[in-house]
Amino acid sequence: MLEAERERVAAAARRLAEEGLVLGTAGNISQRAGDRIAVTPSGAALANLDPGDMVIVDLDGNRLEGHGAPTSELDLHLGVYRRYGAGAVVHMHAPFATALACVIDELPAVHYQLLALGGPIRVAPYATFGSPELAQLTLDALQGRSAALMANHGAIVHGQTSTRRWSTRACWSGPARCTGARPRSGRRGRSITTSWWPWHRRPTAATTPA
Numbered sequence: 552m553l554e555a556e557r558e559r560v561a562a563a564a565r566r567l568a569e570e571g572l573v574l575g576t577a578g579n580i581s582q583r584a585g586d587r588i589a590v591t592p593s594g595a596a597l598a599n600l601d602p603g604d605m606v607i608v609d610l611d612g613n614r615l616e617g618h619g620a621p622t623s624e625l626d627l628h629l630g631v632y633r634r635y636g637a638g639a640v641v642h643m644h645a646p647f648a649t650a651l652a653c654v655i656d657e658l659p660a661v662h663y664q665l666l667a668l669g670g671p672i673r674v675a676p677y678a679t680f681g682s683p684e685l686a687q688l689t690l691d692a693l694q695g696r697s698a699a700l701m702a703n704h705g706a707i708v709h710g711q712t713s714t715r716r717w718s719t720r721a722c723w724s725g726p727a728r729c730t731g732a733r734p735r736s737g738r739r740g741r742s743i744t745t746s747w748w749p750w751h752r753r754p755t756a757a758t759t760p761a
Contacts, residue, residue, distance in 0.1 A: 552616050556582040556589035557602035559639075564591055567643060568598035577644040577705070579622035583632055586610050590628060592619035623681035627707070630690045637709040644705040652700040668708070669696035677702040 560580050567573045567580070578597055581590035589605045591597065606617030610632060612625055622628070628640045651658060651674075658665070658672040665672065675692035678685035689707060692699040698708040 552607050553584050553587055553589045553605075554602070556584050556587075557605040560589050560591060560605055561600045561602045563641065564597035564600045567641070568596075572645040573597045573643045574646075579624050579628070579642050580640070581622075581628045582639040583637065587615065588628065588632065590621045590625065592617065593622050595619070624686075626681070626683055626686040627689055630686045631693065631707075631709050634690055635693065635709060636711075638711045640707065640709045642705060642707045648700060648706040649704065652705065653703050655700075658700065668698040672696065672698055672700055674700040674702050677704070680704065 560582050563580050563582075564573070564578075567578065572578075576594055576596055579591045580597075581588050586609055588608050588610070590608060591600060592604055592606050595604060604617075604619070606619060606621040607615045608621055608625065608629075609615060610629060612621075612629055614621065624642055627642065631637050631640050656674050658674070660666060660671050673692040673696065675685070675689040678688055685701070685704075689699055689701055692701075693707070693709070697710060698706065700706050
């Protein structure tokens, strides 16, 4: 069941691990085919996943195939599919994006590639990982966007197809690295303003994050 989706999710997990966008077991990926979803298992190191490790569930979260339990963030994945009709979902604890999620409430469009994600990236308020509250807060932050940050946690991106998924993933990781995870004031803060990155001139020591 869902052999192609199993292959793509496993390949995506290994590639994200190779690029340092997921660390160990910290992240989860899924892809949908109709009313069936191939999702990474709970507690698995993403760098080592094979197609046979995937768990198959329906849109109600019922396990149809697989030896392990699906990711603890299954409610979040299912919510994205139900609310936004996505074709694939990636939740990751990429270091730069996670650092940003600890210090800001919104990431403005400091890089043109963020426009591909819908504009400024909202930060969903903190809630315990794997909880229905986290799923709901993150779904709200995704309104009109294909990506969101999750406060003190990580990031999520979704797309209509596997090709779109990889496109948005690439767009997401670059700007997160560019911002350097530092608020404009240099202290723990609540926002990064668009003036923080002066588009009209080259970066200098005064404007480039340490």
